[in-house]
Amino acid sequence: MRLLTNSKTIEILDPSELWRPEPAFANKPIKQFRDYSIDENNIVKERVRITYENMHTYQTVDFVKEKRKQWLAFSHFKATVREALEKLNDLVDESDPDVDIPNIVHAFQTAERIRQDYPDMDWFHLTGLIHDLGKVMAFYDEPQWAVVGDTFVVGCQWSEDIVYREHSFAKNADGKNPKYNTKYGIYQPHCGLDKVTMSWGHDEYLYWVLKHNKSTLPQEALSMIRYHSFYPWHNSNNYAHLESPEDVEMKKWVKLFNTYDLYTKSSNVPDIENLWPYYQTLIDKYVPGVLEW
Structure with a gap:
């Protein structure tokens, strides 16, 4: 696969190569990832289902507007990237059926696998490390x-490919508003994803934190961060009617990143302390100093 970045064409791995369940890459078969089947007797599956049911009940247009007003004032706290990352030592993602370990471990797992495959793309390594950093909102x-x-x-x-879509939006107030219930809703054809309003979460928050604090990460990195959880788009090819040509190009990068985000999850814990010096150099290069969150 070839992608264009900074006016240069580079060779990158075909993402399909990463989907092979090789022991060196994943500790379980690929088909066992993102298992959202319902089992009321399984504690993890119930935790995941309830998290999504609440999300799909309460994430409305008005809710998102309020959260953007609240969080994009960047007045909650000040911290370096490392300080924010270290908070993730105490966070286990309640929506994730694939891992039950602190989020900081997943951050280093993702970054190190990217570093292994793309040793010269340091911005890509850092993207892997910080992609979930918006979860500090928790x-x-x-x-x-x-x-x-x-x-x-x-x-x-709502896309038919949203997890638990069949029943989880039953109580969402926007379902009763006819202007939100057409293919385009309040948007124009091919307006571009930067013109639509996403459900509120760590992706959107971190994207704006980086923009606000004048990060020098390239647009490819910012798109990976902003849309890596937008599975109905990059995994199921929904919302193409809202895409701009730029979104089509960025989707290639988001899909590539997704293979590292998803399939590096395992119980193997990297030596985080020994890795910090390298990643601190990248933080100092692309997102230095104390940030406003």
């Missing part, structure tokens, strides 16, 4: 259903 009285999990567009028809 430490500031935000329920996990407004922080974690797959994202979707609000203000138009």
Whole structure:
């Protein structure tokens, strides 16, 4: 596969190569990832289902507008990237059926696998490390259903490929508003994803934190961060009617990133302390200093 970045064409791995259940890459068969089947006797599956049911009940257009007003004032706290990452030592993602370990471990697992495959793309390594950093909202009285999990567009028809879609939106107030229940809803054809309103979560929050604090990460990295949980788009090819040509190009990068985000989850814990010096150099290069969150 070839992708264009910074006016250069580079060779990258075909994402399908990463889907092979090789022991060196994944500790379980690929088909066992993202298992959202319902089992009331399984504690993890019930935790995941309830998280999504709350998300799909309460994430409305008005809710998202309020959260954007609240969080995009960047007035909650100040911290370096490392300080924010270290908070994730105490966070287990309640929407994730594949891992039950602190989120900081997943961050280093993702970054190190990317580093192995793309040793010269340091911005890609850092993207892997910080992609879930917006989950720090969970430490500031935000329920996990407004922080974690797959994202979707609000203000138009909900995609059929959203997890638990068949029943989880039954109590969502936007379902009773006819202007939100058409294919385009409140949007224009091919307006571009930057013109739509996403459900509120860590992806959107971190994207704006990086923009606000003038990160020098390239657009490819920012798109990976902003849309890596937007599975109905990058995994199921929904919402193509809202895409711009730029979104089509960025989707290639998001899909590539997704293979590292998803299939590196395991119980193998990297030596985080020994890895910090390298990643601190990348933080200092692309997202230095104390940030406003």
